[in-house]
Amino acid sequence: SYELTQPPSVSVSPGQTARITCSGDALPKKYAYWYQQKSGQAPVLVIYEGSKRPSGIPERFSGSSSGTMATLTISGAQVEDEADYYCYSTDSSEGLFGGGTKLTVL
Amino acid sequence: EVQLVESGGGLVKPGGSLRLSCAASGFTFSSYTMNWVRQAPGKGLAWVSSISTLSTHIYYADSVKGRFTISRDNAKNSLYLQMDSLKPEDTAVYYCARTHSQDYWGQGTLVTVSS
Numbered sequence: 001s002y003e004l005t006q007p008p009s010v011s012v013s014p015g016q017t018a019r020i021t022c023s024g025d026a027l028p029k030k031y032a033y034w035y036q037q038k039s040g041q042a043p044v045l046v047i048y049e050g051s052k053r054p055s056g057i058p059e060r061f062s063g064s065s066s067g068t069m070a071t072l073t074i075s076g077a078q079v080e081d082e083a084d085y086y087c088y089s090t091d092s093s094e095g096l097f098g099g100g101t102k103l104t105v106l
Numbered sequence: 107e108v109q110l111v112e113s114g115g116g117l118v119k120p121g122g123s124l125r126l127s128c129a130a131s132g133f134t135f136s137s138y139t140m141n142w143v144r145q146a147p148g149k150g151l152a153w154v155s156s157i158s159t160l161s162t163h164i165y166y167a168d169s170v171k172g173r174f175t176i177s178r179d180n181a182k183n184s185l186y187l188q189m190d191s192l193k194p195e196d197t198a199v200y201y202c203a204r205t206h207s208q209d210y211w212g213q214g215t216l217v218t219v220s221s
Contacts, residue, residue, distance in 0.1 A: 033207055035151070042201060042211040043143075043151065054209060086151050088208070093165045095141065095153030 002026055002091040004098035011104040018074040020101045022087030025068055032070035033088040034063055036081075037100075043086065047072060077105045108132040108210045110202050115215030122192050122219070128185040128202030128212060136180035138205045142187050144198035145214075154200070155187065170196075192219045 004024040012018045022032055034047040045054055047063035050070065060075045070089075074081055082105045087098040114126040128140070142154040155166045155176040164176055175188040185202050199214040 035208070037151075042213050043208075044211075045207060045209045048207040048209065084150075088151075088153075090206075093156070093163070094167065095143075095156065095165075097143075097151040097153060100150040 002096060004087055004089060004096055006085075006087060006098040006101045008099070009102045009104065011106070012077050014079055014105055015076050018077045018081070018103055018105070020072045020074075020085050020087075020103065022070045022072075022098050023068055024070075024089060024096075024098075026091055027065060027068050027070055027089060030089045030091075032063065032065060034061075034070075034072045035086045035088065036083045037086065038083045046085075074103075077103070079105050081105055108204065110204065110210055110212035112200060112202055112212045112215040115200065115217045117218045117220065118192055119221050120192060120194060120219055123188070123190045124192065124217060126187040126189065126200055126202075126215060126217070128187075130183045130185065130202075130204075133204070135178075135183040140178060140185045140205070141203045141208060142176060142185075143201045143203055143208070143211075144196075144217075145201070146195070146198045149198075152198075156206075157185070189217070192217075194219050 031049045035043040036046045037043040050065045051063040062073045084100045086100045109131045111129045141156045157176045173191045177186045201214045202212045204210040
């Protein structure tokens with residue numbers, strides 16, 4: 001069955017660049033979406049259609065894709081960016097989330 | 107302001123039923139595909155179901171197919187999830203989310219399936 005694979009954790013110091021990857025066989029044909037979820041809160045969309053940023057999302061968040069891998073990049077990560085991040089895509093008409101990546105900024 | 111408010115969660119015994127609702131406001135509800143997504147305690151997000159604007163296209167995750175039914179009432183700006191034959195593994199916070207990109211989410215409603 002189709003899967004989206006993320007690293008369980010990524011750790012950076014404040015001001016460094018954080019990169020979170022998401023691999024999946026359908027990603028060359030399907031967009032990736034990225035969500036940020038802070039503890040006890042609902043998820044927030046931070047990147048849609050692979051590389052687009054919703055209004056209100058800081059410019060330090062960017063998305064890219066190459067082959068079977070999508071990447072969320074946080075340039076100059078801030079302490080407030082510490083959260084769980086999930087990639088999402090579709091397989092046929094069904095949705096699928098990656099397992100999530102815990103980003104630690106300290 | 108876009109708002110999505112879920113309700114209907116609670117404690118139910120295995121094999122029981124529950125109906126979740128999601129009240130939408132701040133946008134033209136009838137113009138958007140809607141989704142249900144769940145999150146088991148301490149676990150990641152899991153897509154559950156999607157419904158198109160006129161209810162003509164409906165999709166379910168394999169884990170709920172045949173037990174859950176998604177529906178909507180565009181006149182009432184509401185989304186529903188009828189959950190039957192509930193199992194302990196259905197225990198989760200259930201979120202409704204707008205459109206295929208899931209650009210707005212509600213705060214979720216907790217469903218606990220336990221004897």
